[in-house]
Structure formats: structure tokens, C-alpha cells
Amino acid sequence: MNANSLQRHALTVIVFAQLCGTSLWFSVNGVGLSLSRDLGFSEVDLGRLTLAVQAGFICGTLFIATTGLADRFRASRIFAASCLAGALVNGAFVLAATQFPLAVLLRFVTGLCLAGIYPLGMKLVIGWTPKHTGAALSWLVGMLTLGTAMPHLLRGGTLGMPWEWPLLGASLLALLGGAMVLRLGDGPHLPPSAGKARLSEGLAALGAKRFRAVAGGYFGHCWELYAFWMLTPFLVMREVERLMASTDLVAWLSFGIIALGLAGCVGGGALSRRLGSLWVARWALTASGVLCLIYPLLAWAPPGLLLALLFLWGLTVIADSPQFSALAAATAPRERVGSTLAVMNAIGFALTIPAISLTTTLWSLQELWVLWWLLPGPILGLWALRGVSGSAEPAPARQA
DSSP states (O other): OOHHHHHHTHHHHHHHHHHHHHTTTTHHHHTHHHHHHHHOOOHHHHHHHHHHHHHHHHHHHHHHHHHTHHHHSOHHHHHHHHHHHHHHHHHHHHHHTTSHHHHHHHHHHHHHHHTTTHHHHHHHHHHHOTTOOHHHHHHHHHHHHHHHHHHHHHHHTTTTSOTHHHHHHHHHHHHHHHHHHHHHOOOTTOOOOOSSOOHHHHHHGGGSHHHHHHHHHHHHHHHHHHHHHHHHHHHHHHHHHHHTOOTTHHHHHHHHHHHTHHHHHHHHHHHHHHHOHHHHHHHHHHHHHHHHHHTGGGTTSOHHHHHHHHHHHHHHTTTTHHHHHHHHHHHSOGGGHHHHHHHHHHHHHHHHHHHHHHHHHHHHHHGGGGGGGGTHHHHHHHHHHTTOOGGGSOOOOOOO
16 A cells, blocks of 8 residues: 555554554453463463553653653654564563563563553544544544454464464554554644643643543543453353353453444444533443443343343443543643643553452452442542533534
8 A cells, every 4th residue: 555545544544553553452361361271370460461561551651741752753653663662572471471570571561662552543643634523533442442352352363272373463463553654654734742741730630620520530431441351351251151151252252342342432422423422421431330330230140141241331331431532632721731631541541550450359259249349430430520511522523
């Protein structure tokens, strides 16, 4: 594909590259059951590896936000370099998996690399689609979701083969995504830099009532989201065993449950055009919160019903994410949108760490009841959103 063709389909290229790059995020979780069987990893060990990625992403995001790195270098080059580094580090995990401290360090560095992929993807969208809408952002977050699910698909497609193959497959996808964005380059519509961002300025925005309310909803969403994705293979395994079916189904079902979030994001983006981002965010958070509440109470129910509820949960748990981003951008101080959103994202991802740690540590003791530890997220998120009115809605998208 030549450069002109890439530019004509810039948004498609960016979201596909996002899918490829973010396949590194849960690459180890996709082979978690194999690591448990072959290397003796426990649920707690897998949780620690996931926590390392989250911590690396938070540190990387704050570094980029506070140093102005993304303003001094071309976004496409940072994206491509991050994909290359992430692919190499992810591949190195294959050699270091038996040395657990080194494996944790490599997952932390993977998180650092992801900080140059996901946020920079948003900047690339702005540069190529100046009239980008909530729908475009929904596609971007949807591809992050599909990228998160991709390791489970890679594992499903390599059943019977060594667990190293899906990991190396994720690295190859990251290289492909980086190469596509490098060839595409930066768009002609990037906004001018506001100078070096400051952490204090981002934190100061939390003093504004409307932004604080939106941020509170986003924080509750984050508490639930990544812990649910982490627990998905465990929840699926329980129902597959009750069905006395082949454990080969776990990878395929886990992929389907998480990947369905793409439809949730895109569908939510479409609904937001008619009903508003606030409406979509509230109802998606309510739906996932209700599922969080009732799922343990239905432990006795037929496995097919519980699997259906997991698919519904996968659809709704991420549908509010792009709408929170749109609402936050609309309520943040205009002169410091970048630093404000970076701080909000960093705090939100920081909240995923105790949620993942708590649920993976208690899974062996509480099993399904561990899901109630996620319930405070939706409850407190909805409570925070009570302070948001329709005036906080982003401006309606203009049709091209």
C-alpha cells in the first residue's frame, strides 16, 4: 500500500495499528493457563505480571505528560519506536519466564512501551481527522479492547503448540502496527503545543466540580474494568469445567467475551450521537454494575446462562470508556486539556492495581464472590456522575 492510499484511510490504519500494538498488553494472560500448567504459576503470580504492566503504563504516561516528550518528537515515530521496543521486550519474556523477578521487570517495561502506543494513537487520530467525533474515539478504544483480547485468540489458534508461539505472535503484530504508522506519518492537523505540561496543573483541574464528577465516574469504571478482564479466563474456566467440556474452549470464549467490547464501544459511540455521551456512560456503568452484583448470586445457575452474562458484561464494561474521555475533554480546562487528561488517566490506571491485586489474591478463597470487590467501582462512579448535567456534553459532531 502506497503512502497516498494510507493517508486516504488514515483512521483505519491508526486503529488497526492500535489493535496490533496493544496486543502486547495481555499477551502473558492469553497463555496464563499454560504458564500455570507448565511453569507452576499461580493466580497471584499472573496477577503480579499484570500489575507490572499497569504500573509501567502509569509511569510511562506520566513521564510523557510531564516532560512534553510527545510534543518534541513526531507522534508516529514515538508510536513506531514503542512498538519495536515492546515487541522485543515481550519476546524476551519467552527466555525469562522461569526467572520470575526478571519476568516481572520485563512486563513493567512492556507497560512503559504501551504508554507510547495507546495515548499517541489518540494524538495521531487528532492529527489526521480534525473533525474527529466520539465515534472515531469509540473505534480507537474498541481496538484497544480487541487488542486486549487478541492474546486469547492467538492462544486459541495455537492450541497444542508451545505457549511461546502466541507471545511471539503478539510481538509480530506490534512490529506490523509500528511499521504501518511509521509509513503513515503524522497528520497535518495537530494542535500547537501548549508547552511543557505540569503535573500540578493536571491535578488542579480536579478542583472544578464538573470535571471532578466526570473523573470520578471514570475512576469507578477503571476499578472494575481491568480486574474483570484479568478474571475472565478464570470465570470461563469455571463454567467450562461445569460443562465438562474441553479446556481448549477457554481461550476462544475469553477472546469472545473481551472482544465483544469493540461492539460496545462502537455501539455506544453511535448512541451518543442521539442520546449524548453522559447517557451512554451512565447506562453502561449501571449495566456492568448490576452484572457485578448479581453474578455471584447466580453461582448455581446453568453454565450456559453464566457464560451469556459474561458476554453481556464484556459488551458493557468498556462501552462507557470513550464517552468518559469525550466528557472529560469537554469539561477540562481548554488551555491544559492534555496534562489534565494525562493525570486523569494515570489516576484511573493506578486504581486498577489494587483491584487486580485484591481479586487475584482472593480468587482461590472466594471464587465468584470476589467479584463483589469490584462493585464499589460502578457504585461510586455513578454517585460521582450525579454532579454532571447535560451542559457537560461535548459539542455534537458535524457531519462531513
